[in-house]
Amino acid sequence: MSQKTILIAGLGLIGGSLARAIKLGHTDYHVSAYNRSQAPRDFAIQEKIVDEVSDDFAALAVKADVIILNFPVQLSIDFLKKLATLPLKENVLISDSGSTKTEIVAAAETIFAGKSARFIGGHPMAGSHKTGVIASDELLFENAYYILTPSTLSEPKDLAELKDILSNTRAKFVELSPKDHDAMTAVTSHFPHVVAASLVNNAHDFAQLMPFTENLAAGGFRDMTRIAESSPDMWAEILMSNPDNIIYQIDQFSQKLAQIKQLIVQRQSAEIWDFFDQARKLRSLMPIHKGALENFYDLFISVPDKSDVIHEVLGYFAGHNLSIINIKINETRVEINGVLQITFKTEQDQKTAEHLIKENSDYDVYK
Amino acid sequence: MSQKTILIAGLGLIGGSLARAIKLGHTDYHVSAYNRSQAPRDFAIQEKIVDEVSDDFAALAVKADVIILNFPVQLSIDFLKKLATLPLKENVLISDSGSTKTEIVAAAETIFAGKSARFIGGHPMAGSHKTGVIASDELLFENAYYILTPSTLSEPKDLAELKDILSNTRAKFVELSPKDHDAMTAVTSHFPHVVAASLVNNAHDFAQLMPFTENLAAGGFRDMTRIAESSPDMWAEILMSNPDNIIYQIDQFSQKLAQIKQLIVQRQSAEIWDFFDQARKLRSLMPIHKGALENFYDLFISVPDKSDVIHEVLGYFAGHNLSIINIKINETRVEINGVLQITFKTEQDQKTAEHLIKENSDYDVYK
Known part of the structure; x- marks a missing residue:
């Protein structure tokens, strides 16, 4: 195993956790970190999460064999553009950790067309209610899915190389096309966030008429709207980065609501029973029960x-x-x-x- | 405090828990229980949850000062009709524990018009994973809202009497009109159940195209669909018993989805940010956080x-x-x-x- 220099760009929860896991698995690697603000850099050096920090992205980038961008998608694309202007190492391997993949992979394929850089999109599907490098944890991704999306800028051996670098995340690596990733996460994550936020806004609107409504919002409502307190920055960005899939889900779901409405209007109790029974059976069969992301x-x-x-x-x-x-x-x-x-x-x-x-x-x- | 005979009709989780709480608070009361099947009756006697059991509803009803019906709403209405044919005690106080209130209160007002029976609708808002009298618990309702819906068959003193009988549930009693109860629970409970079941059915439909989708259903999706595994019997009945409010919620929510769809179509990222930010702020202000993890x-x-x-x-x-x-x-x-x-x-x-x-x-x- 050759010694490598890994640049972690963006020292938040994800970047810090990736750095920790990479160091843990490859003590011979030199792990550097770019971050604009100073406090995370100081923390990361102090806690020996990384070997080197700087707010000079270009200076670290030209020394790196591997660069992992940990920013919102649009910002990562800006960094890709910067990278394309730098005298990077031959065959540098670039990845990211953003929530959508089609947009960034397409951007990388355009930006690095004809260059020697390799690009593989990445999405480690784990998180925490805590944020920042201070909450970083080399076990954050343990047993979580870590989606890797190959591009025209990568070959199978590049994927193997990236998996090896990330092996100590102990994540479950899955290869998906960027399109498939974005279509599926729209169903299981992006659209549900729209639903959760809509449920809250809906209940609040109704509480203008009947204020006691909010007191009754507990139990199931609480579970269903917990993610409505997520960062609006992150979710506005995700919606803008995966619009067609989310629009498709809104259409599909609205059709489902229209169908159940018709069943209620027509008092078709047997069909309503089937609707709930189907959901109950389907959910009980979903791998959701194994704790796909959380082994608790x-x-x-x-x-x-x-x-x-x-x-x-x-x-x-x-x-x-x-x-x-x-x-x-x-x-x-x-x-x-x-x-x-x-x-x-x-x-x-x-x-x-x-x-x-x-x-x-x-x-x-x-x- | 005069000795009373209380009839608990229906010995499931709710009936059993009510019986336990009533006995605990009023050791001088005679608590009887009707149940069609034998096993719950045997259990209730054996565990001294009640003083007397029978499968002869009429025989117990005519001796009772207070009758609490613990059945699905339609079945409770059938029992109200039976009660109206019996030589009940003068001024018998009747209540129920069903999930919707408009239908049963209207039925009671019709069935007992001109008779001496008093009726107050009830909805103790608590539940458990478990079912049946075997899971009953005198603490089941502690700190839970217990909605009481007066009717034309009740006066304020009747409410006071019922609250006294139920005082050892340690629930938080709230008086609401049947209409308000059903409108508000449609927002916070009934419609969210429709949403949860629809999310599961939607994800399953999509997984026909991309089977890996189900593996990604975790975290937020799991929280949002937990209640989709509830009893289809109960939820089909609730939808049929509260159709107009649920249809109204479907319409309101579909409008919200159509609005957010338009924002995505038009790439109005600032408005999308506002949509998520509003939901985040509103939820953080909801009393939902009392007793939850999120603050304190x-x-x-x-x-x-x-x-x-x-x-x-x-x-x-x-x-x-x-x-x-x-x-x-x-x-x-x-x-x-x-x-x-x-x-x-x-x-x-x-x-x-x-x-x-x-x-x-x-x-x-x-x-």
């Missing part, structure tokens, strides 16, 4: 709403070396889940905990 | 990455009656201490906790 194991424990009950329950686990990721009290009973929710890192810990609770208390436990 | 008072405690450290820290809080909302271990790292994040409901609890940790350990604590 939840236990729900029905406990009385009393002080120190978490301490009591954790006491049952004492000495059993269980790895707990998260503990949540679902305070209002409007939640469909039980009251105390404990998230374990492994299925084995989940099982052991279930056993310990049943052995030591008469609380109901379910998964 | 955090303490971050630098703890060693060892098993049982959460139990140890919570031990310092024992007896201090602190209200903890959430506990999380932020990625423990080899070189750094793990950071334990504990979220409190009040600033006072946060302060007390900080003090207790500093008093009992040498862990660094910050806010």
Whole structure:
């Protein structure tokens, strides 16, 4: 394995986590990082996340064997244009981590046509509610899908090379065409964000008529609108970068709503039952249940709403070396889940905990 | 407080939980239960959830001072019709626990017009993954909204009486007109169920074209479609029982989707940003956050990455009656201490906790 210089451009959550994972897997690599603002650079050097930092993109870029751009798509395209003007290393391998792929791959193919640079689009599909390099984590992408989109500027061996560089992300690499990536993420992510935001705006409009409405917004509504608090910068950009697929989903979905409306208008209860039954069956078969992006194991424990009950329950686990990721009290009973929710890192810990609770208390436990 | 005979008709999760709460608060009451099938009756007697069970509805009904119907709305209306043919006690108080209120209140007002029976619609807004009397829990409704809808068959004192009977549910009672209840729950619950089921059916249709789509359905999509696995029986019935409000929501929402589609078609990125920003701001202001993870008072405690450290820290809080909302271990790292994040409901609890940790350990604590 030859020593390489890797430039991480953009030191946020994604860039920082990629840098950590690359260093961890390839201690012989020289990892440099470009970031415009200083604080993330200082943090990254201090924490030894990278070997070198600078706000001079060109100076780092010309020394790099591999460049990974971690910006919104439009900004990454601007950086591609800058790169095309620089005396880059022969056969430099360029990738990105943006949420859409068609636009940037097309831009790269135009910008680098006839040049020796190689380009592979990338989309590591993981995130956190935390942001910034301070929250970066070499395990952020573990078990997450990491989509790689080849281009006319790449060959199979280039993909193998990039996967090797990124191997310690422990992500599941999947090759997709940029078009397929954008069509599928429109269905599973981009359009659902439009729906979540619309549900919130819709409820708010209605609450102008009946203010108590907002008090009843809990349980399912809460789950369905959580992502409506995502960054408007990011989501406006994604919509602008994947317009046709999202428009297609809006049309498809609006048709579905029109169909169910007709069923209600015509009081076709059997068909309405089928509609819900189909959804229930389909969802139960979706790989969604395996935790495609999150390998966490939840236990729900029905406990009385009393002080120190978490301490009591954790006491049952004492000495059993269980790895707990998260503990949540679902305070209002409007939640469909039980009251105390404990998230374990492994299925084995989940099982052991279930056993310990049943052995030591008469609380109901379910998964 | 006079001794009363309460008939719980329908011994499922809701009926069983109501029976438990009523007995708990009024040990002098005689609580009877009607259920068609035998197993729930046997369980309820065995577990002393109720004092008497029977599959003879009429026999129990004529002895009851209060009757609470726990069935799907149509079935409850059938039971109201049966009740109207029986020699009920003078001024019997009848209620229900169905998900919609306009239809049943209108039915009651017609069926009992000119009779001495009193009727108040009820909707305890709580649920569980589990079903059946076996999962019943006197705490099921604690802190949940319990909507009461007066009718022409009730007076304010009747509401006070019903609230007293139900006081040990520890629910938050709210009076709403049946129409307002159904209009608001259409926004926050019924229509979102239609959306969740449509999202699943939509993704499945698209996966016929691109099968890998289902693998990408995670994160936000998972949250948004969780309720699509609810009972089709229940949701088909709710749609049929609240058609106009749900149709109105479908129309409103379809208009919103058409608007955002136009913004995308016309590449109006500033307006798209506003759309997401509005949703983000509105949601952050919704009372949905009470008891949720998203805000309140955090303490971050630098703890060693060892098993049982959460139990140890919570031990310092024992007896201090602190209200903890959430506990999380932020990625423990080899070189750094793990950071334990504990979220409190009040600033006072946060302060007390900080003090207790500093008093009992040498862990660094910050806010």
